[in-house]
Amino acid sequence: MDVQQFFKRDHAKMSGLFDKLAETSDAALKTRERLFDDLKIEIEAHRAVVEDRLYPLLRKHKETRDLKPTARELNQIERQLRDVERLEKSDPQFLAKVRELKKTMESQLREEERHIVPALKKALEPEAFEELARELAEGKREEQQEIRERLQGAEDSDQEPGTPTQSPGAQQLIREMSEAGRTGARSLLEEQQRVTHAAADAARASAERSSDLVARQVDSAAAVSRRVVGSAHDAQRALADGVMEGLRVNAEAWSASFRCGNVVEFSSLQGRLLAQWAKLQADTGSRLLEATQRAVLGLLVAEEDEASRRH
Secondary structure, three states: OOOOHHHHHHHHHHHHHHHHHHHOOOOOHHHHHHHHHHHHHHHHHHHHHHHHHHHHHHHOOOHHHHHOOOOOHHHHHHHHHHHHOOOOOOOOOOOHHHHHHHHHHHHHHHHHHHHHHHHHHHOOOOOOHHHHHHHHHHHHHHHHHHHHHHHHHHHHHOOHHHHHOOOOHHHHHHHHHHHHHHHHHHHHHHHHHHHHHHHHHHHHHHHHHHHHHHHHHHHHHOOOOOHHHHHHHHHHHHHHHHHHHHHHHHHHHHHHOOOOHHHHHHHHHHHHHHHHHHHHHHHHHHHHHHHHHHHHHHHHHHHHHHHHHOO
């Protein structure tokens, strides 16, 4: 199975669940509830694996960088899914909301099939494209299992004897708080990714200019030693490594935000993210400082050698 087949299979499975759900009557509420649970697992698992394993690749290639959906587009599906989830299965608006969700979801799936996947196929090496298909399929199975376990855990918790029963209003408040946490996390991480990528572009441009400057200096002044050039390259690598590590941290945090079930988990995720970024900035700064010190020392040695040759 390749990446294109992965998306076609997911599209067909979701479309089938949407169609079956639309055909249910108000007399078949148990069937409607079961189909919606299956659909919810499919949608959430698909979105999680795509945002965790596919979208980060889009940023790495110039021809795919602008294909990633915006935070608003991604959040629209999340909002519509929660709107349907909040409704009773017997609510007259239930099927109408399901149709709206289907329209939005199928629009995104078509975009993935027709534009994102073909562009990635051109950008990636054949081996990498094949590996991506395996990662998506394996990742989705893991996400499905995790979602099922989470849902089962919630059901078991609701059925524990002696546990105070929450009112519908309280349950809805908890769901809305959890949704606010997830939406806030995604918005925060989306903005952080945008800033990181802008910084990456600026860093690459700066590194290229630095490399050009070093090259011109080497051509025009034989006194500049290889040590200076190596230090400049070390600084460039430190910047590039810092940027790539930042993208990795953002991608992992983005994926983890979808698994935050409440405000406490979201706060914990924010704390871990801030700690990772602080460590990353410190490590990158230390590497840049060391490279700069080596470059300065190399220049001083080169000047001394040049002065000795003149005398």
